[in-house]
Amino acid sequence: MLTVNNITKRFPGVLALDDVSLCIEAGKVTALIGENGAGKSTLMKILSGVYPEYEGTLVWKGQPVRFTNTKDAQQHGIAIIHQELNLIPHLSVAENIFLGREPLTRLGTVDKKAMFRETTALLQKLKLNVSANARIADLKVGQQQVVEIAKALLTNAELIIMDEPTSAITGSEVDVLFGIIEELIRENKAIVYVSHKLDELFRIADHYVVLRDGKSIESGSMQGVTQDVLIQKMVGRKIELLRKQTEDTPDEVPTLRVENLTLRNPRKPADSLLKSISFQVGKGEIVGIFGLMGAGRTELLECLFGLHHKNLTGTIHINSQEITVKCPADAIRAGMALVPEDRKKDGLVLGMDVRTNISLTLLKELENWGTIPIGRVTKLAKKYIQELSIKTPGDGQKAKNLSGGNQQKIVLAKWLATNPLLLLLDEPTRGIDIHAKSEIYKLIIELAAQGLGIVVVSSELPEILAVSDRVLVMSEGKMTANIKGCDATEDAILKAAIPKSIYEN
Amino acid sequence: MKTETQKLATPARPLEMNVRFDKAQLLRFQSLIALFLLCLALTMLSDKFLTVSNLWNVLRQISVNICISIGMTLVVLTAGIDLSVGSILALSGAITAGLLKNGIELPTQNLFIGFTILGAILVGILCGTFLGALNGISITRFKVPPFVATLAMLTVARGLTMLWTGGFPISSLGDTFLYLGAGWFLGIPVPVWITTVLVLIAIFITKKTRLGTYIYAIGGNESASRLSGINVKRVKIIVYSIAGALAAIGGLLVTARLDSAQPNAGISYELDSIAAVVIGGTSLSGGRGSIIGTVQGAIIIGVLNNGLVLLDVSPFWQQVVKGLVILLAVIIDKANSSDE
C-alpha cells in the first residue's frame, strides 16, 4: 500500500534517517521499533507530510508521492497520532478534534452542534468520559492523549500512523485503543504502530520493522518472534530486564514519613484530590505507587514537592525531621528530587542546550567567585550523557532537538546531579526504549543500594513489579493498599487500584 | 473496566464543566467587577457622572478606541501585536479628507457628493486594509517579528501622512461627513452605532466562524495549528488586514468628529488600544481572550478618563490616579478569577 524507498533525512549535525526502505501492507499492523533516537518519529513525520524535504521516494498505492504538507497527506488518506501532543490548550476537545476541517452550517458558520455530537460519539467509542466542551488545558496528560487518538480516527484515513499512542495511558484505555485498531484492520486499513512497550506489539502487530541509528536493520512477521529476539535486533545485543529481589527495609528512621496528607481541590473546596494519605519510605527503599489514570499520584508527588502548599494539610518528615515545603526550592533543600510527569511542560527548558538543562538544578554548587565555570558544567553534562547514554550530537545541542526518550534521560540526569536523599519519579520511563529502561532500572536499584529513598509512580505493572521493595496502590485520591514487594501480585494490585465504588453496584 | 473509567472521570467532569464556564465567561464577569466598582465610586463622588448625556459622552469618546481595539484583539489572539494602528488611522483619515476636499471632479456636485463621500471613505478604508496586509506579509513571508514590522509601519505611515497633508490639517469636510462622527441616529450617537455593529460582527467572527477558531488556535499553539493543516500565514495576513481596516474606520470617525483630518492624529493610540485588550483579559501570549473583554477594558479606560475630569483632579494627579486605578482594576480581576 505504501512503500518507502531509500529515505535519508538530515538535521543540522544529525543524520536522522540513513537510506531507509520498508513497505506497509493494508489490513495489517506494522510495528516500527527502535531505540530512542533511532529515527522512528522522523520517518513517520515524513510519511505524514510534516517534513517535505528529504532524499528518497514514497510510493502510495502505486503512485510516487511527495507530500508538501500535512493537509496534503491527509487528503491522500494518511493520518498520524503524533508522539508529542499537538493540541490547542485553550480550545475545547471538539474544536481540537475538528481543527482544520470544521463542519459548516448552511450559513457558513461552524456547526458546533454537529461537532459536539460527533465528538461525543467519538469519545464514547474511546470510552473517554469528558465533555466535548472541556478545555484541553483542563485534561490530564492521559486524557489528552486519547483526544489526540480521536483526532486521527476522525479522518477515515486508509493509513493511520500511531507514534507511541499509549505512552500516557493505562490498562483500560489501551484495551479500548486495541479494540479500535482491530476494527480498522477489519476495514482493511493499514496501521503503523510505534511503541516501546513490547508486550503491546505482541498483542496487535503483524509485522515488525527495526530501525537502528537511522538505518532499517530488518523486518519480518511477528509470528514466532520472542521479546528477547526483538530486543536483540533493536539493541544489537541481549538484555534481560532484571527484577529486583525485594528486601525488607531495616526499621531505622525512614527517609520520608507522610501523615494524613490531604489536598483540597481549589476549584471545589468540598471534595479533596488527596484524602489523608500516610506512608513511609525507608532508607534505601524503593516504593512503587500504582494507580489508574487520575488516581492522584501526580498530585501526591507534587504536594511532597511543595507545589500545592496552599491547599495542603498533613505533615511531612524527612529523616524524622518535620519539614514545611512551600515551594520546590524548599523541597530540594530538604533533599528531594522530582522527575515530573510532563517533561516538555515541567521538565526541560527546550530552547536551552543539554548542558545547561542538566546543570540547572546545581548551578549554586557549580558557582565559584560568582561565576559559572563552563568547564565544570560541561564535565557534569558529559558525565551523565555517558552514564545514561543520552544520544545527542553534543552537550551543546538544544534539548528540543533530542528524541523524546533522550529528553527524558536529561530530566533524570539533572535530578540525579543534585544527589538527593529522596527521589520522586513520576512515570520515569514514559517513552523510553527497552535498553534505556533497563539502564534506568539498574540505576534506580543502584541508587537505592547507596541509601537513597525512591518513589516510583508508574502506570505499568511490570515496571512496578520490577523495581519495588514495596507497592502502594492509589485510587480516587485514597491509599488503598500497601503490599510487600514479595507478596505483590498483579491481581492483588489491580484489585486495589479499581475504585471501591464499583463493587458496591 | 468500562464502568471504572466512567466512575473515575465522574469527579473530574463537573470540575471541567465549570472550568469551561470560566474560560468562556469568566473574563467578562471579571472586568465587570472592576468596572462596576469604578462606576459606583464615580457615581458617589460626582452627581454629573451617572447622567444620560454623560454616558453618551463616554460611549462616543471610547468608540474610536473600541474600533481599533477590536482589530488589536484579533492580532493579539494570534500572539501578535500591532503598533501601527495610530499612524494608519491618521493616514486613512487624511486620505479620505483629502479626497473629499479636493477630489471632486464631477459636474453636478450636490448630486454626486453622496457618492464622493462613499468613494472617499472606501479609498480610506482600502488604504488601511492594504497597509495592514503589508504588516501581515512582512510578518509571515519575511518572518519579521510583529513588533518590528508594525513599528516600522508606524513610522512609515506617519511619514506618509505628513507628506500627504504637508503637515497641515485638512478641514471643513461638509456636514454630511461630520454626521458620521458627531451626528445622532434614533437618539444614539452615530459613532456608537458604528462601533456596536463592528463589535457584534467581531463577536460573531470569533465565536462562530472558522477564521475565529483558527485565530485562537494559532495563538494557542502555532505549530499544532500548522500540523492540523491550517494555513497560518493566510490567517495572519487576514487578521492584520482587518486590524488595518478597523484602524482606518477609526480614522474616519476621528476625522468626521473633528470635521478635520489632523496630521498628528492617533499618536500613541496603540498603547491605549493594547491596554484595553490586556485589561480586558486577553493574554499577550495569544490564544485566550475575548472581544467582549476588550470592550470592557476600553470602557474602564474611558470611564476613568471621564471620571477624573468630572472630579476636580488636577491634570498632574490625574496621571498618578489613572495609573493606580488601572493597576487596581486588573488586580481585582485577578483576585476574582479562579484562573491559574
Added chain:
Amino acid sequence: MKTETQKLATPARPLEMNVRFDKAQLLRFQSLIALFLLCLALTMLSDKFLTVSNLWNVLRQISVNICISIGMTLVVLTAGIDLSVGSILALSGAITAGLLKNGIELPTQNLFIGFTILGAILVGILCGTFLGALNGISITRFKVPPFVATLAMLTVARGLTMLWTGGFPISSLGDTFLYLGAGWFLGIPVPVWITTVLVLIAIFITKKTRLGTYIYAIGGNESASRLSGINVKRVKIIVYSIAGALAAIGGLLVTARLDSAQPNAGISYELDSIAAVVIGGTSLSGGRGSIIGTVQGAIIIGVLNNGLVLLDVSPFWQQVVKGLVILLAVIIDKANSSDE
C-alpha cells in the same frame, strides 16, 4: 553503546559546534551584516559620516538608549516587557536635578558639592530601582501582566515627575554634573565610558553568572525553572529593579547632557528601547537573545537617525525612510540567520 554515541557524534560535533556558535554569536553576526551595509551606504552617500568626530557623536547619542535597552533586554529575556523606562528616566533625572539645585544645606559648599552630586545621583538611582522593584512586585506577587503593570507605572511616574517639577525644567546644574553628560575622558565621551562599562557588566551577568542563566531559563520555560528550584519571583523582581536602575542612570545622562531636567524627557523611549532589543534578535517571547545583539540594534537605530540628518532628508521623508530601513535591516538579518 559508547562507541555508537561517539560514532553519531563525530560527524556531528564540528557542525554542532558552529550551530552552538550560532546560538551564542549568530545574532551578533546577523545584525552586523545589516549594520555594515547601512554604514557602507551612508559612507558612500555622505563624506561626513565616516569621520571620527561623527562616530563619537553617534555613540554619545545612543548611549542613553543602550543604557535603557540593557535593562529592557534582561526584562524581555524573562518574557516580560517594561514600558515605564521613559517615565522612570524622567523622574529620576528630575529628582537628582532638584536635589542638586535646591538640596544643598551644608555650611561650606565647595567642600561638600562633590558629595552632594554623588548623593543626588544615588538618590536618583535608588528611586529608579525602587520603582522598578514595584513593577516586579505587582507582576510577581499580584500577577499583573507586565504590559499593564509597567504601563500603569509609565503613567504614575510621569505624573510624579510633573508634580515634582511643577511642569517646568530644572536647569543649570553646574559644570561638574554637566561633565557626566557632555565631558570627555581620555578622548572618549564620558557617557560612552559609562555605557560601555554597563554593557560589559551586563554581558558578564548574562553569560557567566547564575542570575544570567536563570533569566534565560525563566524566559524559556517558567514552570520547569520553578520546579528546578529557581526562585522565579525573586529573579523577576531583581530584573525589573535593574531595569529601573538603568533607566535612572539613563535619566542622569540625559539631564547632565542638557544641563537641565526636562519634565517631558524620555517620552516614548520605551519604543526605541524595545525596538533596539528586538532588532538585536531578542525574542519578545523570552529565553533567546543577547546584550550584544541589543547594542547593535541600538547602533543601527542611532546611525540611521544620524545619517538621515547628515543627508538633510526632509523631516517628512525621514520617517518613511527610517521605517523602511529598519524593516530591511531585520529582513536581511533573518535571511542570514540559520535560526528557525
Added chain:
Amino acid sequence: LFGCKTKEKKDEANKVAIIVSTLNNPWFVFLAEQAKEKANELGYEAKIFDSQNNTAQETDHFENALASGYDAILFNPTDADGSIVNVKNAKIAGVPVFCMDREVNDPDAATSQILSDSYSGSVSIAKKFVESLNKKGNYVEILGMVGDNNTWNRSRGFHSVVDHYPDLKMVAQQSADFDRNKAMEVLESVLQANPDIDAVFCGNDAMAMGAYQALVAAGKADKVKVFGFDGAEDVVNSIQDEKIVATGMQFPAVMAQTAATFADEYFKGKRDFPKKMPVAVELVTSKNVGNYVAYGAKK
C-alpha cells in the same frame, strides 16, 4: 425639577474650564496656571484640562466640561482648524470660549481670541537675524512639531524676511518637536555635515537651549548665533549672558489674564468683545533683556 436645577445653579459660583493643548511644555503650563490664578482671584472655581496635543482628546474635554456644567472656557487650541468644532459646540451649549495664544480659523465661533502673533513675531526675529549676520552666512532652521501650525507660522514669518537675502543660505532644516534634547541631538548631527554655520533659528526656546548646548559641546558656542521663540526662563538668562542672541517674547501671562478677565466681564453681562485681540510678540535682545523676565515684562 428643571426650575430648581437652574435655581441651584444661580447660587453656585461660576466655574471656568481651562483647556490647553499640552502640559508637556512649560510654556503652556505657565499659560494655564496664570489663567487659573486670575480666575480664582476673580472668585471663580477653575480647572485645567490637558489635551496632550491631541485634538480628539480636546473634544473629549469639551464634552466633559459642558456635561459637568462649566460656565466659560479659556481655551488654548491644539489646532486652528480641528478645534473649530469644539468651539462651535460650546457656543451651541451657550458657553463662551476665549482663545489664548493660538487661534481657531473661524471668525465668530469664539467669543473672543487673545492671540500671540507668531507670524509677525518671527518676522521681527528674522529682521534681527539678518542684521546680526549682516545679510550673509549659512544657517540652520530647527522646526517644532511638523504637525503643529505654530511651527509653520513661525517658519513662514521667518522666511518671509530671510529669503530675500540670497547670501543667507539655509544648509539644513530639521524638526526637533519643540524638544530640548531632540534639538541638541539634531544640531550635533547637522554640525557634523556643516561644521561652518553662522546661525541657528529655532521654533521655540526649549529647542534654542538644546541647540546652544550642542554648540557648546562642539566648541562653537561663540561663533554661532542662536535665535529662539517664547521668552522662556533659561533663554532670557542666556540672552543676559549673551549666549543666545534673541527670542520672541510672548506674553502668556497677559493673554491668560485677559482671557480670565473677559470671562468675568461676560458673567457680569458684557457681550461686545473684540473678536481678535493680538498680543504682540516682542523681540528680546541683549539690549532690552533688562526689561523682561521669564514669559513677560518686568513689573
